[in-house]
Amino acid sequence: MELQAAIKERKSIRGYLDKPVPKAVLNQILEISVRAPSTKNTQPWQFYVVTGAPLAQLKKANEDRFTRYEAPPAEMAHTLIEPEKGTVYRDRQVDIGIRLFNAMEIGREDKDKRIDWMKRGFRYFDAPAAIIIVGDKSSPIEWTYLDAGLVIQNICLAAVDFGLGTCIENQGIMYSDVLRDIVKIPDDKRLVVAIAIGYPDDDFPANKVISPREKVEDVVTWCQ
Numbered sequence: 043m044e045l046q047a048a049i050k051e052r053k054s055i056r057g058y059l060d061k062p063v064p065k066a067v068l069n070q071i072l073e074i075s076v077r078a079p080s081t082k083n084t085q086p087w088q089f090y091v092v093t094g095a096p097l098a099q100l101k102k103a104n105e106d107r108f109t110r111y112e113a114p115p116a117e118m119a120h121t122l123i124e125p126e127k128g129t130v131y132r133d134r135q136v137d138i139g140i141r142l143f144n145a146m147e148i149g150r151e152d153k154d155k156r157i158d159w160m161k162r163g164f165r166y167f168d169a170p171a172a173i174i175i176v177g178d179k180s181s182p183i184e185w186t187y188l189d190a191g192l193v194i195q196n197i198c199l200a201a202v203d204f205g206l207g208t209c210i211e212n213q214g215i216m217y218s219d220v221l222r223d224i225v226k227i228p229d230d231k232r233l234v235v236a237i238a239i240g241y242p243d244d245d246f247p248a249n250k251v252i253s254p255r256e257k258v259e260d261v262v263t264w265c266q
């Protein structure tokens with residue numbers, strides 16, 4: 043597939059077929075993706091690929107924690123930050139939420155359906171695999187997030203080429219203590235983000251949502 047087509051085709055997938063992704067495919071995606079550039083070639087990323095029984099355990103533990111409305115550990119406090127009210131960033135966040143809820147027929151006041159939707163995120167959208175991206179705490183945090191972002195986008199694009207869908211998600215790492223416990227992520231690693239990955243269920247309503255983008259002319263300044 044052409045790169046431009048893959049970039050345009052990629053979108054967050056929040057409903058998956060009950061079909062495992064071969065380990066060889068996941069490995070190939072990572073092999074390609076680690077060609078990402080990084081600050082001073084430090085490659086400050088590591089991956090925990092979770093499937094099968096540990097993933098089932100993780101989904102349940104995350105969902106249980108959310109159901110008890112437990113706050114995430116202090117190291118994950120940033121995952122609760124919302125865009126500032128009155129900014130375009132907040133407007134865009136609200137807009138994508140409305141689009142997803144409309145697609146899923148979740149009403150404004152339907153608290154139970156909204157909670158079920160949140161739970162789905164904590165279950166990695168019922169994907170057959172999740173990739174947890176971590177960095178080393180000895181690396182500057184700015185490098186870690188920027189460099190990890192590059193490898194994360196590579197993973198999402200490479201996945202498209204294999205007919206797979208992905209959803210990058212903070213929800214999947216919010217309860218970091220659960221991940222550290224079940225996936226055995228050491229304390230000297232910083233949890234960056236999770237990627238749910240699997241074969242898209244094309245009939246799942248939220249998968250039909252195309253998130254909008256601002257026009258480039260509104261976000262570019264040409265100095266010439």
Ligand SMILES: Cc1cc2nc3c(=O)[nH]c(=O)nc-3n(C[C@H](O)[C@H](O)[C@H](O)COP(=O)(O)O)c2cc1C
Nearest residue numbers: 052053054138163209210211212213214235252253
């Ligand atoms: C760092 C990051 C964290 C995200 N966390 C979540 C999440 O917790 N739950 C979710 O449903 N989507 C999450 N997303 C997906 C975004 O909502 C999505 O990328 C955005 O709305 C644009 O839509 P698109 O990916 O379909 O183009 C996250 C994306 C990024 C980059």
